[in-house]
Amino acid sequence: MTTPTLPTPNPTAAAAPVPGPPAPASGFRRTLRVLAMLGTLPYISLKIAWVAGSRIGIPEGSVLLDHPTAMLVANGLSVLADAMVVLLALLLTRPWGLRVRAWLLAFPVWAAIGLLAPIMVAYPAQLVVALVTGQDGGSSGPADEPFLDAWVFPVVYGGFIVQGLNLGILFVLYARDRWGHVWRGRLGELPAAVGGPVVRSCAVAGSVLALAPAALHVLWACGMAGGLSHDLAAAYDADKAVVDAARAVFLLVAAAATLALVLRRPAGPRVRTAMALAWVSSGAVGCWGAYMSLVALMPGDPGKAPTALMVSTYAGEMIIGFLLAGCLAVVLRRRSATG
Numbered sequence: 152m153t154t155p156t157l158p159t160p161n162p163t164a165a166a167a168p169v170p171g172p173p174a175p176a177s178g179f180r181r182t183l184r185v186l187a188m189l190g191t192l193p194y195i196s197l198k199i200a201w202v203a204g205s206r207i208g209i210p211e212g213s214v215l216l217d218h219p220t221a222m223l224v225a226n227g228l229s230v231l232a233d234a235m236v237v238l239l240a241l242l243l244t245r246p247w248g249l250r251v252r253a254w255l256l257a258f259p260v261w262a263a264i265g266l267l268a269p270i271m272v273a274y275p276a277q278l279v280v281a282l283v284t285g286q287d288g289g290s291s292g293p294a295d296e297p298f299l300d301a302w303v304f305p306v307v308y309g310g311f312i313v314q315g316l317n318l319g320i321l322f323v324l325y326a327r328d329r330w331g332h333v334w335r336g337r338l339g340e341l342p343a344a345v346g347g348p349v350v351r352s353c354a355v356a357g358s359v360l361a362l363a364p365a366a367l368h369v370l371w372a373c374g375m376a377g378g379l380s381h382d383l384a385a386a387y388d389a390d391k392a393v394v395d396a397a398r399a400v401f402l403l404v405a406a407a408a409t410l411a412l413v414l415r416r417p418a419g420p421r422v423r424t425a426m427a428l429a430w431v432s433s434g435a436v437g438c439w440g441a442y443m444s445l446v447a448l449m450p451g452d453p454g455k456a457p458t459a460l461m462v463s464t465y466a467g468e469m470i471i472g473f474l475l476a477g478c479l480a481v482v483l484r485r486r487s488a489t490g
Contacts, residue, residue: 180244180324183317187240190313191233193306198226198233208303215298218450225449235259236314243321249329260322261476265434266442267315273397274308280389333486334426338411339418345485346413350478354413357474358406361436364464364471368399378460386455398439402468405432409475412482422486429479437472440465 200207202223209215215222239260242248248256280286326334346354367378372395376384408428411420443465447457457465 180321183321184240184244187314187317187321188237190310190317191236193310194233195230197303197307198230202226202230208300210300213298214451221450233314236263236318239263239318240321243318243325248325253330257480260318261430261434262438264315264319264322264431265436265438265472267311267318268431268435269394269397269401269439270308270311271315272400273394274304274312276397277390277393280393284389286389330483330487333483334421334423336422337418338415338420338422338425341412341415341422341486343415345482346415347481350481351413353474354409354478357471357478358410360467361402361406361471361475364468365399365402367460367464368395368402372396372399378458378464380454380456380458382452382454383458398436398468401432401435401439402471404428405436405472405475408432409478413478426479426483429475433472433476433479435472436468437476440468440470440472444469 197208201209206216242251242256370377371379371387372392374387374392376387379387405428408425411417411425412422412429443457444462447462447465
């Protein structure tokens, strides 16, 4: 009788590789960290000045002066939100950052990059359109209804772009150190387990739902006034068209990238490309949808208040972005578990 031979444990078939520290002594990462922090200064400085009662950058007649209590609360929250960039820059470059739970880190990074990415895309595009059309890019609004002084937009948006670029690179480096095994390979090589039936159903549902707000943004960008109030349609300009076009692109990219991950098709593209596109685009859709939903609740000129269709669109984008991000989170978790 032959004694069965037990399989010999394979020491190389261990669980996920142990991540290495994110090289805190690296001069490159220290430079990125400093630049990300410096990028917060224009926005935070202005907000603190406004909270303290200053009107720097706010012209007479601006709607920002009509509701001082609401603006005080909004400015205070804005300072706290932008200060998170400083904390994230430290977390992504210090050894103690690797001890932070993944779920605790993922949401603020997803939200920060999601809020910054549309600005990084739309504002430079607005400047290009301004060069072609001769209009003011990222303008402060009609001359007879000023919102902010013209210099505020390039200063603040320039700071946002600096934040987004440096924070994004830092997160890529951090994720490579900690979860590099998660995004290896090509879509066709992913195990079927990364996209179960529930995840596939949610991804398909979110992608189908994304078509409606994407179509609306495209129509508005092309000049259709349906769904806009008379005052909003009259004030619609090239800057707003660029923003609507960018939001449509983020919706479509979020849907396509998430579906590609879940369905593992097409098989050829790299996993890291699909994950990066799904991460950034779902954050842009969900977080800007949530932000615009909150803005719609703020007091303001009734004639320029968002219409019911616009509010529904913002709420729909918020739901779609979070739904697609949930699908991505499941894929990441399963991919991390399988190595």
